[in-house]
Amino acid sequence: MSAADLERQILVVGGAGYIGSVLTRDLLAAGHRVRVLDSLLYGNGGSLAAVAEHPGFEFARGDVRSADQVRAAVEGVGEVVLLAALVGDPVCKGSPELAEQTNVGGARNLIDASAEAGVERFVFASTCSNYGLRTDEPATETDELHPLSLYAETKVQMEGELLERARHASFEATVLRVATAYGISPRMRFDLTISEFTRELALGRALEVYDADTWRPYCHIADTSAAIALVLESAPELVSGEVFNVGGAGGNYTKRMVVETALAALDGEGEVVFTEGGADARNYRVSFEKISERLGFSPRHTVPGSVERLVEAIRSGVFDSVEADPLLYLNYELSGR
Ligand SMILES: NC(=O)c1ccc[n+]([C@@H]2O[C@H](COP(=O)([O-])OP(=O)(O)OC[C@H]3O[C@@H](n4cnc5c(N)ncnc54)[C@H](O)[C@@H]3O)[C@@H](O)[C@H]2O)c1
CATH class of the missing domain: 3.40.50.720 (NAD(P)-binding Rossmann-like Domain)
Structure with missing residues (x-):
């Protein structure tokens, strides 16, 4: 440098x-x-x-x-x-x-x-x-x-x-x-699909998943x-x-694939209810060829590898205060701000 x-x-x-x-x-x-x-x-x-x-x-x-x-x-x-x-x-x-x-x-x-x-x-x-x-x-x-x-x-x-x-x-x-x-960040968010699904299942809660076959990168x-x-x-x-x-070539997942990845990290344990007709109509796969070809960029992390680490972190208590401080961990409610 x-x-x-x-x-x-x-x-x-x-x-x-x-x-x-x-x-x-x-x-x-x-x-x-x-x-x-x-x-x-x-x-x-x-x-x-x-x-x-x-x-x-x-x-x-x-x-x-x-x-x-x-x-x-x-x-x-x-x-x-x-x-x-x-x-x-x-x-x-x-x-x-x-x-x-x-x-x-x-x-x-x-x-x-x-x-x-x-x-x-x-x-x-x-x-x-x-x-x-x-x-x-x-x-x-x-x-x-x-x-x-x-x-x-x-x-x-x-x-x-x-x-x-x-x-x-x-x-x-x-x-x-x-x-x-x-992925795990100093400002962790549990309102995003991968972290939310993984956390709910790791805590032994029944997970409701809408429109499981819709895609997202x-x-x-x-x-x-x-x-x-x-x-x-x-x-x-x-x-x-x-x-x-x-993003990268292997980064497009359906919600069902995210659930399967989380369940695999939990040795198959977890209750999932699949439902149709959710409020989020998004369904898209994305090409990452341009950033790869022009800038030589490709991601180093994978969803399964990260989900395994997140399960370990949740199980060992790193995120025990989510319920006590939802504002910090979830981009949902902003009342009074
Ligand atoms: N997280 C994702 O999945 C994702 C995906 C695609 C794009 N992005 C984009 O990446 C960016 C960061 O996302 P993130 O997940 O880190 O979100 P985040 O909500 O964790 O971070 C947003 C930050 O902006 C700050 N902020 C909000 N309003 C502000 C204001 N009025 N003035 C100054 N700061 C303010 C917040 O305090 C927070 O630190 C966003 O622009 C988002 O649209 C995120």
């Missing part, structure tokens, strides 16, 4: 979250200076405890909805990664105004401030959920989008606005459509973090103005 790399200041907005706390740790470990802007919406500041004494780390508690706080956070920054959002269909549906203000208004604040401050590179975490419904071929980046929720609508909106803005601004922008995440948080770092390091001509699906 060169001295110039050590000087690079990267702003990770939403860096205390499920993916962000892993990315922040990884960027610091790679020798970068990292500033995190995060409002700690879920009381999730503890996710940064392990990096709080790192000399390259800086934390600005603030809200992307405040143009002033965002302007202050981008000062002196070369690269910006936008992760902060209301993440997931249920929480956006439950707090639609906050979702709009954060995912659209907040993102606009950051784009404006980055353009003004002379930021060189802007990476936006979007989602494969934007494909919504795609039952024939795996979706590629140029395929039509079918956002089926307010969450996905806000992401589609900001993908378009960012790429349009970047054509005239001084920064290079890249959109990453990230697959549904799994998955990517481990450490691999998503590696993909973001790779994009930050790639030559502009490879990533500027581009959209990449983030």
Whole structure:
């Protein structure tokens, strides 16, 4: 690593979250200076405890909805990664105004401030959920989008606005459509399919699974973090103005396959009730050829390997406080925030 790399200041907005706390740790470990802007919406500041004494780390508690706080956070920054959002269909549906203000208004604040401050590179975490419904071929980046929720609508909106803005601004922008995440993070989430199914079954609860044969792609948080770092390091001509699906060839699973994987890690023990007609109509497989071919990216983690480790962690008591502190672990209820 060169001295110039050590000087690079990267702003990770939403860096205390499920993916962000892993990315922040990884960027610091790679020798970068990292500033995190995060409002700690879920009381999730503890996710940064392990990096709080790192000399390259800086934390600005603030809200992307405040143009002033965002302007202050981008000062002196070369690269910006936008992760902060209301993440997931249920929480956006439950707090639609906050979702709009954060995912659209907040993102606009950051784009404006980055353009003004002379930021060189802007990476936006979007989602494969934007494909919504795609039952024939795996979706590629140029395929039509079918956002089926307010969450996905806000992401589609900001993908378009960012790429349009970047054509005239001084920064290079890249959109990453990230697959549904799994893996153990300093800010753990148990509202995502793999972790939720695994936890319910590991605790011996009957698991109700809707529409078991619908598809979704998955990517481990450490691999998503590696993909973001790779994009930050790639030559502009490879990533500027581009959209990449983030995940790998073996990452498309049906919910039934996720259940089978969790049951295998539990020696086949567990009660599952399969039901049709759930509220979540998403059903899509995704192609990850572009990021593989253009950037040489392929995930290192697998769903079965990670599920085994999660079962061990749950059984040994690492996550015994989920029930006592649901806000910290689940992106569902935001009452009063
Ligand atoms: N987790 C997934 O499965 C997944 C899949 C695809 C894309 N993504 C995208 O990756 C990003 C991160 O997701 P995550 O799973 O880490 O979610 P998360 O909810 O764990 O993290 C979001 C972070 O943003 C912060 N935040 C929320 N509102 C804020 C505001 N107004 N101002 C400042 N900070 C605010 C929260 O405190 C939190 O730390 C999101 O943009 C999401 O859309 C996630």
